Every structure is written in C-alpha cells, then in structure tokens.
Amino acid sequence: MTTKILLALTLLAGAVQAQTVTGKAFGTYVNAAGVTSQSPVATLPSSGGMATGQADAFGVAGAVDASWLNAVTTGAVDDKKSGAQSTSELEQVSAAGGAITADVVTAVATAYFGQFTGGSDATGTGFTNLVVNGVPVTEDVAPNTWVDLPGVGYAILNEQISTGNGLTSWGMTVNMIHVVLQDALLGLTTGEIIIGSASSSVAR
Amino acid sequence: MNHARHLSLALAAIAAVLVAVACHDAASPQGPITAGILPPGPKHDKGGNQCANFRLTGGGRVDQRDHLGYEKNTPESHDFATFGFQARPSSSCPPTDGSGNIEWNEHNPDEFGGGFAFHGRVTYFTTPTDETFDDSRCGRFGGSGRLNTRNDGTFEDVIFEVNHACDVDEPGVGNDHIKITIGDVYTRHGILSGGNIQQHRLTGNN
Numbered sequence: 001m002t003t004k005i006l007l008a009l010t011l012l013a014g015a016v017q018a019q020t021v022t023g024k025a026f027g028t029y030v031n032a033a034g035v036t037s038q039s040p041v042a043t044l045p046s047s048g049g050m051a052t053g054q055a056d057a058f059g060v061a062g063a064v065d066a067s068w069l070n071a072v073t074t075g076a077v078d079d080k081k082s083g084a085q086s087t088s089e090l091e092q093v094s095a096a097g098g099a100i101t102a103d104v105v106t107a108v109a110t111a112y113f114g115q116f117t118g119g120s121d122a123t124g125t126g127f128t129n130l131v132v133n134g135v136p137v138t139e140d141v142a143p144n145t146w147v148d149l150p151g152v153g154y155a156i157l158n159e160q161i162s163t164g165n166g167l168t169s170w171g172m173t174v175n176m177i178h179v180v181l182q183d184a185l186l187g188l189t190t191g192e193i194i195i196g197s198a199s200s201s202v203a204r
Numbered sequence: 205m206n207h208a209r210h211l212s213l214a215l216a217a218i219a220a221v222l223v224a225v226a227c228h229d230a231a232s233p234q235g236p237i238t239a240g241i242l243p244p245g246p247k248h249d250k251g252g253n254q255c256a257n258f259r260l261t262g263g264g265r266v267d268q269r270d271h272l273g274y275e276k277n278t279p280e281s282h283d284f285a286t287f288g289f290q291a292r293p294s295s296s297c298p299p300t301d302g303s304g305n306i307e308w309n310e311h312n313p314d315e316f317g318g319g320f321a322f323h324g325r326v327t328y329f330t331t332p333t334d335e336t337f338d339d340s341r342c343g344r345f346g347g348s349g350r351l352n353t354r355n356d357g358t359f360e361d362v363i364f365e366v367n368h369a370c371d372v373d374e375p376g377v378g379n380d381h382i383k384i385t386i387g388d389v390y391t392r393h394g395i396l397s398g399g400n401i402q403q404h405r406l407t408g409n410n
Contacts, residue, residue, distance in 0.1 A: 048261065050290040050305055054321075068354075070321060072288030072307045076261045078404040085263035085376075085399045087286050089309060104279075104311060106286060108264055108398035114374045123377045124265035124286075124398010128279040128311075 021048055022171075023073030023084040025107070025198040030060045032181055032191035039069050044084060048076035062097050063193050066090040066105075075200070083112035084200035087124075088176075095195055096179050099149045100157075104128035107174040109198035111164075118202065120172035122160050125198075127176070132157075153182035153189075163201055171201030253300055253330040253344070259292035259406055260343045260369050264399010266382060266392060274378045274395040282319070283312045285392055287382070287399075289366070291345040292406065293329040302329025302345050306366065308384060316389040317353020324349030324364045332368040334383070341403060342370040351386065362387050369401050376400030 023044030030037045037060050040053030053071040058064070068091040075084030088107040095101070108124035122143070130137040132147050132155075143160040156178040163171030176196030183190050267277045267284040277283040291304035304326035310319050327347035336342040346365030352358045364386045373379040380401040383393035 048290075050261070050288060052288070052307055068321070070286075070307065070309050072263060072286075074261045074263045074288045074290050076259070076290070076402060076404045078402075078407070081374075081402055081404065083261070083400050083402045085261075085288070087263055087265070087288060087399065089286055104282065106265065106284075108286070110264065110376065110398070110400045112374055112376070112400055112402065117374065119375055121375060121377070123375075124276070124396075126276060126279065128282060130279075 019077050019079065019082055019204045020046060020202070021075040021077055021082055021084040021111075022046070022201045023051070023075050023086045023199065025071035025073050025086040025088040025109075026053055027055065027069030027071055027088055027090045027196065028058050028060075028064050028066060029194040029197065030063045030191075032060070032063050032193070035060075039066075040071065042071040042073045042086070044073040044075050044086070048082075048084075050074045063095070064195060065092070065094045066195070067092045071198075073198075073200070075202075081112070081114050082202045082204065083110070084202055085110045086198040086200045088196045088198045090196055093177075093195060095177055095193055096149055096152045096155070096181075099152055100130075100132050100155060100177055100179070102127045102130045105176045105196040107176045107196040107198040109172045109174045109200040111170045111172055111200040111202045113170065113202050113204055118166075118170045118204075120162060120164065120170040120200065120202075122158075122172055122174045125158060125174055125176060127157075130157075149179065151184060153180045155179045164203070169201065169203035171199070173197070173199040253333060255298055255300060256293050256329055256331055256343055257406060258343065258403050259290070259329075260345075260371070260401065260403055261290045262369055262376070262380070262382070262399065262401035263288035264376060264396050264401075266394040267397040268394050270393050271381060271395055274397045276397050281312070284397070285310045285312075287384075289326075289369070291326045291329050291343065291366070291369075300328050300330040302326050302347075304329070304345065306349070306364070308386070310390065310392070313354075316356075316386075317351070318355035320351055320353040322349055322351050322362070322364065322386055334367050336368040336370055339368075339370065341372055342368045343403070344368055359387075367393075371401045371403040374400070376402075
C-alpha cells in the first residue's frame with residue numbers, strides 16, 4: 001500500500017514537473033557575410049512570467065532596416081491551465097535591399113492547454129502595406145508563402161512552424177519574413193534574414 | 205431587527221453609488237490635452253472592490269471595438285493594438301495591492317500621439333467594477349507607466365487601468381476580451397483577434 005502511494009506521488013510529481021511553457025520573440029536576425037546581428041530578444045522564463053525586447057531602430061546595411069521594434073512574451077504554468085503568447089512587431093521595415101518592405105509587421109504565436117484540450121495558432125499575424133519586388137500585396141499572406149527575390153535568393157512570408165505532438169505538447173513559431181540569401185552563381189545558401197519572429201509552446 | 209435592515213439597505217445604497225461612480229469613471233469620455241501634460245486618468249477607487257485570488261497573463265492583438273467581432277481591421281487603417289501583460293495581487297489582501305507589467309502598442313495614427321507604446325507597472329489588482337462586474341473570469345488592475353508617442357514625445361508617470369481582462373475560454377481568439385484606459389486620452393475595448401488571456405491560481409511568484 002505504502003509503495004503504491006509513493007509511486008502515485010512520484011508520478012504526480014513527475015507530471016507536475018513536466019509542465020513547461022516557452023516563449024520567445026524578436027524583431028530581426030541577420031546572418032550575412034559571416035556576420036550575425038540580432039535585435040533585442042524577449043525570452044520567457046521557464047516558470048512563466050513576462051519578458052520584453054525592444055529597440056527604437058535596428059539596421060544592417062543592405063539586409064534590414066526597421067523601427068519601433070517591440071517583442072513581448074508572457075506565459076504561466078498551472079496544473080489545470082497553462083499558456084504562452086508571444087508577439088513581435090516592427091514598423092517601416094525594409095529587407096534584402098528593399099526587395100520587401102512593409103509599414104508594419106506583426107507576428108503572434110500562441111500555445112495553450114486547458115483541462116481537456118490544447119492548441120497553438122498564429123492568429124493575429126499580418127502585414128500592413130506589404131510590397132514584394134515592387135508589387136503591393138493587398139491580400140492576407142497565406143502561411144508559408146514562397147517568393148523569389150532575383151539576385152538575392154528567396155523568401156518565405158508568414159512562415160509558420162507547428163511543434164509538439166498535439167496530445168501533450170503544442171507549439172507555434174512564426175517568422176513573418178524569412179529571407180534565404182543565395183549565391184547568384186551556385187545557388188548555395190550564404191545567409192538568412194528573419195524579421196518578425198514569435199514562438200510559443202506548452203507541454204504537460 | 206429594523207435597525208439592522210435599515211443599515212443593510214443603507215450599505216447597499218452606498219455600495220450601489222460606489223459601483224456607479226466607479227463605472228462612470230471607467231467610461232469617462234476623453235478630455236482635452238494640455239501640451240506636454242496629460243490630464244489625470246480615471247480615479248482608481250479601490251472601495252467596493254474585492255481581493256482577487258488569481259493571477260492573469262495575456263498577450264496578443266485587439267482590432268474591433270466594443271465586442272463588435274474579432275476580425276482584423278484592414279491593414280490600411282492601422283487600427284489595432286498589440287499587448288502583453290502579467291498581473292497578480294500581492295500576497296496579503298486586503299489591501300488590493302498588486303504587481304506585474306504591461307506593454308500596450310497602439311498603431312492607429314488617429315489615436316493619442318499618432319499611436320504609441322505604453323510600458324506600465326502594475327500596483328493594484330482586484331475584481332472589475334464595469335459590465336463584467338461579478339464575472340469570476342475577469343480581473344482588473346492598474347498602475348502607472350511611460351507613454352512613448354510617435355508624434356508628441358514621451359510622458360512619464362501616466363496612470364492606466366485595465367478595466368477588465370477576461371479569460372472566457374480557450375482559445376483566446378474570439379473569446380477573451382480586454383479593456384484598457386490610459387490617462388484620460390485613450391481607451392480600447394475589444395475581443396482578441398490574436399493571442400490569449402489566461403487566469404491562473406496563485407502559486408509562487410509568476
């Protein structure tokens with residue numbers, strides 16, 4: 001009897017300890033020509049809480065220019081309900097030498113579970129006045145939209161990556177602009193630019 | 205017996221007046237702005253409010269106003285706000301002291317200062333007094349912070365109140381809702397078009 005109680009308590013403790021939330025958000029990340037640069041990152045503590053990463057402006061010549069960078073992540077761990085929600089916003093964005101511009105870039109990544117269900121989504125993400133290769137994009141950009149950037153490489157717009165097993169863990173990463181830089185002759189990847197990134201996950 | 209009954213009626217009348225005053229404060233229209241100085245915000249009368257035995261976290265986006273849906277507004281309008289917060293009551297109650305932080309970013313150029321980023325620090329946490337009064341899924345908190353506008357500079361020690369933040373259901377989109385008042389110059393109230401608000405038991409420091 002005592003052994004069974006100890007076993008149950010051990011399993012219960014394990015279940016409680018297994019509950020985690022993660023959250024991360026940032027405005028820009030650039031890895032080009034062997035140089036890596038990143039705007040302030042908001043990283044959620046493993047026990048939950050809140051973190052921010054902000055900058056009035058951020059620029060890497062030829063790669064990205066942006067202003068009003070705001071990254072926020074919040075979350076909490078609870079035995080009945082846990083969640084993490086992360087947002088990243090930038091304004092006056094110009095990427096890849098002006099191949100992509102937008103007035104506002106907004107990334108939202110949410111992950112949660114309650115007593116009976118869990119989930120993750122990127123609802124709320126969007127662009128304001130997005131222009132790609134000189135062409136205005138007036139419709140909502142579908143998740144994981146691929147666009148060629150002549151002389152630069154390619155970009156994935158509204159990149160959404162689901163994580164977790166859907167039973168005990170859920171997660172979402174959103175990269176609103178993910179530029180892959182390629183060598184013009186060989187097509188080899190030479191770097192990348194990520195703009196408007198938000199990630200959230202929960203596990204129980 | 206009659207004395208007790210009269211006393212109860214009197215207390216009920218006083219409570220009703222306090223609630224009405226609190227609701228009126230929360231719904232006050234925007235006032236004129238004196239250059240460089242923000243007029244005082246809504247009065248944060250803690251009287252009549254109750255200690256809350258939960259904490260709240262949330263983050264996401266609000267587009268539509270006053271519960272008129274939760275679709276994103278057109279990109280050209282820039283009419284939306286994003287936010288993130290954590291708030292909780294202090295360990296002892298009463299009083300209704302609280303702690304936490306909030307970030308609120310308004311993008312509408314027609315709002316105060318041509319839009320702004322607000323960084324607030326929570327100093328009280330209690331139950332709502334507005335239309336969500338008596339809704340156990342909602343919390344109310346406030347304090348002061350820095351208002352960094354796009355066109356009109358920065359204002360310090362600006363009073364704010366999240367009149368209510370409600371964890372209605374999962375997911376938060378289309379369900380949860382929030383109302384914030386900053387100074388006497390801004391308010392936004394709507395259902396989440398992105399993100400989530402969660403109510404949690406009080407445990408630890410987070």
